[in-house]
Amino acid sequence: MLIGEIPETCVFYSLTMHMKQVRPEILSKSGINVRRGQIIGTTGMVGGRNAYHFQMCCSAEMLKIICGRDRGYLDISASGRAKSRYGNRYFYFPAGTPVYNGNSPYELSLFPFCHTSIELYIVHEGTKTRTMRKVDGSYDLVGETAIAVDYICEPTPVVRGHQIYSEWVKVIYPGGEGWVDVSSPKIKTWTDADFPDWAGWILVDDDLTPDSQCNSKIVKKAREKRCADFTRFICKFPLEWDFSSFDARFSWLKKPNASLSEPMNDKSYTALKEYVKALSFFEKLPASIQSELTGQVWHFDPRGLIIQLQKAERRLIYSSANSIKHKKMNDFTVDDMRHGDLNKEQILEQGKVNKINIYGKELKKSFFNFDKTLEEHFATMDNMAEWTAWGEYSPLIRIMLDKFKRNEGGILRHELLNKAFLEHKTTKMCVEEIKRLISQRLNENNFKPLSMLDLENLSNDIGSRIKLPKFDDYDWVNGLGIAIHDTYSTNIYIDELDVFDANVGMPNRVTFKARLSFCIQDHFGLDTADMNGKGFEVIPWFCSWFILQRYQHYDFKPFINEANFSVWIEGD
Structure with a gap:
């Protein structure tokens, strides 16, 4: 699919399972295009409830295209990509950023009212801005303010030579609120296309074990807070539909573990293995796709990614x-x-x-x-x-x-x-x-x-x-x-x-x-x-x-x- 105003092509894979019925036009042949809003069938049963299984994943190469990186946090030393821009905008204010005073953009003070004392992270949603600061690896809200309009005008002396205009955004800073020229070369800028950390996006790549258990310290720390939005976690782990890796992923069930009251016996383990084999399909995929999805694969929560991609339709x-x-x-x-x-x-x-x-x-x-x-x-x-x-x-x-x-x-x-x-x-x-x-x-x-x-x-x-x-x-x-x-x-x-x-x-x-x-x-x-x-x-x-x-x-x-x-x- 294409993403962004000036689009880039990205490929990710989705999987739908446990359907009660699939429409004939979908089953008629492989390679069919499924349009947005098109009904593909009806839900089946999962764990005795009306439900179906749906997941989305991609390779590391494609993750770079989708969110601009395939590891770690957003690099705040450089602004975001020129292509694939969409959605809200995000700014990083280094300590010492000048803040100007004024009731409206037309009444700004000639000189800065003050300078920020700490690094600030801004979410600009069009009608309001939210300011956050980073504390112990997490982002705490400083405050938010409504903004009727972004004020765009002729470039200030600081901006002239770098941009053809200045853009003033009203923000909260520790101690008050004021206006900042976000066109300044010292201000770094991104959009939703860059999946910023302070928008809640986290790349979880600190668990390299092949056993299908979640041993990520990032996830465990987030669970302790009980308020984390896991729909924006992008996690790296093996694809579970490759039967050849079953023993590497599940042999720990036959040993003492925290998930079961007692280890799984051979009979139960064999039954589980046969069940997974019946569901697995990896070996039926084309060789090129198998190559992309072998080993550690990036997985999205479909709810978070679909909402994100809806912003990228323009x-x-x-x-x-x-x-x-x-x-x-x-x-x-x-x-x-x-x-x-x-x-x-x-x-x-x-x-x-x-x-x-x-x-x-x-x-x-x-x-x-x-x-x-x-x-x-x-x-x-x-x-x-x-x-x-x-x-x-x-x-x-x-x-x-x-x-x-x-x-x-x-x-x-x-x-x-x-x-x-x-x-x-x-x-x-x-x-x-x-x-x-x-x-x-x-x-x-x-x-x-x-x-x-x-x-x-x-x-x-x-x-x-x-x-x-x-x-x-x-x-x-x-x-x-x-x-x-x-x-x-x-x-x-x-x-x-x-x-x-x-x-x-x-x-x-x-x-x-x-x-x-x-x-x-x-x-x-x-x-x-x-x-x-x-x-x-x-x-x-x-x-x-x-x-x-x-x-x-x-x-x-x-x-x-x-x-x-x-x-x-x-x-x-």
């Missing part, structure tokens, strides 16, 4: 960062995000449309009016907003101007912007084309899960053949053709993809249902190219905007508009 099917122009998300380093970097003379030099060459002499009329006051420049922008925006989405341009006036920078997210994109004609056309491409891929691969090649081809087709959502028609009704117009960066994901067999009356028809998610960003800022040849240099509204943003004595921060929305699609 697939990134298009990113403008991978396009020819390499436009990344949260890029505060490009020219249209600069502010306060030009003097009056440099601004007056801008403009090509407003230049006329008469007999070799260049005449130029400048619309960059430095006689206007600060308030008059904003009034010019307000006037443009009034006569270019009406209707349901007209408040958006006012919301953007108000944010610009507050000089906050960062990212603007608003439900009205999400709705405007969702209902725009370019979005609907884009979604229909993506649905057609997904349907084409599924029909070509006989409705199997999308492969790495399928995803790669899908991404290429979206980039080369589909127009992405954008307000590029100069909509003079809602103002978005002026305030947003084209977009800077776009990510498109498949969050869920389910395949269904058709109704009884249509036995040869298979359908699918998928959820597409969009993250679209545009920059509320002007670069020098905007004011040289596009005609904006003769429009007072844009000239005032350019002066407010780029003039060194005004220095109003541009920001990023971000829309997030999802669409369900169905097809066959």
